[in-house]
Structures are given as C-alpha cells and as structure tokens.
Amino acid sequence: MMQIVATWGEIPVKATRLVMLAALLPFTGNAFAQSVEKEPAAIVELGGAGNWNVKDGGSAFGPTVAVEVTPIEKWLELEAGVTPLFSRHTTEWDIDLLFKKPWTLSKKAEFMIGAGPQWVHTRRNGMTTNSVSGEAVLDFMFWPSRKHRFGWYVEPGYEYNFGRGHEQSLGISGGLLIAIR
Numbered sequence: 001m002m003q004i005v006a007t008w009g010e011i012p013v014k015a016t017r018l019v020m021l022a023a024l025l026p027f028t029g030n031a032f033a034q035s036v037e038k039e040p041a042a043i044v045e046l047g048g049a050g051n052w053n054v055k056d057g058g059s060a061f062g063p064t065v066a067v068e069v070t071p072i073e074k075w076l077e078l079e080a081g082v083t084p085l086f087s088r089h090t091t092e093w094d095i096d097l098l099f100k101k102p103w104t105l106s107k108k109a110e111f112m113i114g115a116g117p118q119w120v121h122t123r124r125n126g127m128t129t130n131s132v133s134g135e136a137v138l139d140f141m142f143w144p145s146r147k148h149r150f151g152w153y154v155e156p157g158y159e160y161n162f163g164r165g166h167e168q169s170l171g172i173s174g175g176l177l178i179a180i181r
Contacts, residue, residue: 038181039070039073040148040179040180040181041069041180041181042067042068042069042179042180043067043068043069043177043178043179043180044065044066044067044068044177044178044180045064045065045066045067045068045079045081045153045173045175045176045177046063046064046065046175046176046178047063047064047153047173047174047175047176048061048062048063048064048173048174048175049061049062049063049064049083049085049171049172049173050171050172050173051085051092051159051169051170051171052169052170052171053167053168053169054167054168054169054170055165055167055168058087058090059087060085060086060087060090060092061085061086061087062083062084062085062086063083063084064081064082064083064173064175065081065082065083066079066080066081066082067079067080067081068100070102074102074104075101075102076099076100076101077099077100077101077102077112077114078097078098078099078100079096079097079098079100079114079139080095080096080097080098081094081095081096081098082094082095083096083173089124089125090122090123090124090125091122091123092120092121092122092123093120093121093122094118094119094120094133094159095118095119095121096116096117096118096119096135097116097117097118098114098115098116098135098137099114099115099116100112100113100114100137100139101113101114107143107146108142108143108144108145108146109140109141109142109143110139110140110141110143111138111139111140111141112137112138112139112141113136113137113138113139114136114137114138114139115134115135115136115137116134116135117132117133117134117135118132118133118134118135118159119131119132119133120132120133120161120163129163129164130163131161131162131163131164132161132162132163133159133160133161133162133163134159134160134162135157135158135159135160136157136158137155137156137157137158138155138156138157139153139154139155140153140154140155141153141177143177148179149178149179150176150177150178150179151176151177151179152174152175152176152177153173153174153175153176153177154172154173154174155172155173155174156170156171156172157170157171157172157173158170158171159171
C-alpha cells in the first residue's frame, strides 16, 4: 500500500491526518462560540438603607456599601457591609458579616436567606456606645441581562441588639449590584 505524504509549509503531514483535521474543522466554530459563564469573583452592593426602631418608633436613613463573595457554590455566600445611619442627634455605624444560603429562581433572579453578627457604633446626644447585634435578612437580586454584570437588589431585615436596651429594628436596603469578574 502506498502512503501519500503532503507538505504543509515545511512540515510533512500524512493524508489521513489531513482528512481527520478537515473533518473536525466545522466543529471548532461551535466549541469557540460557546461561552463558559464564570461566576463573578465578587459582587459590590451600593445603595441606601432605612431602619425603624420597633421599641421607640425612631427611624434613621443612610447609604450602604457591601461586598459579597461565594466560597461554596449554591450553598454559601458571605456578605460584609458598612452602613452609616443618620437621624436627629444620632449617628450609627453598622458593620456586618452575613452568611447567606442562595437559591436561583431564574436566570435573572436570585433569592437568599442570611444571618450574622453586626457591630454597632452609636453616637447619641454626645455619648458614644458600642454593641453587638444579630441580624437576619432576606435578599432579592435581579439581573436585567443573563450576563449578571449589573443588577439591583432589595434586602429587608431584622436586627436584635444585645447591648443596653436590647433594641430591635426592622430595616430595608436596596440599590445597585456590580459584578467584579
């Protein structure tokens, strides 16, 4: 049997290899066209927050910023955030770490339940106090596109302060989501 050898530039290639490469060529376009959706390294949350004290009815409002990461896909998300809240004669800084369980509702909507500790630094009428709180939240995330680059969120929550007075409050935050790849 005679073997056909063709040259490709300076490199000799057997005819059977050429046929195999030519047969696989149409499938390379499909392989390159498929994009592997990578989860973002982190999600930044920028927004506003409101807080209503259940005991005395007082309210406070302010900006909020948080960063969320996913250490265990579909099981655990960690969110660390800072929220300064302002009301008449009072400034409160809340720094929290939430442990969340995520659920994907659709390609554009996610839901999470979370809880975690919170450090509260309050300055009221010239007096400064520090305390620890527990916080529980529901987190709704909406992504207009399937690529999850930008979106928005709404996060209602409940806070129980373990410090003097054992304040309890209901709060809500919401704003913009920015995925960091």
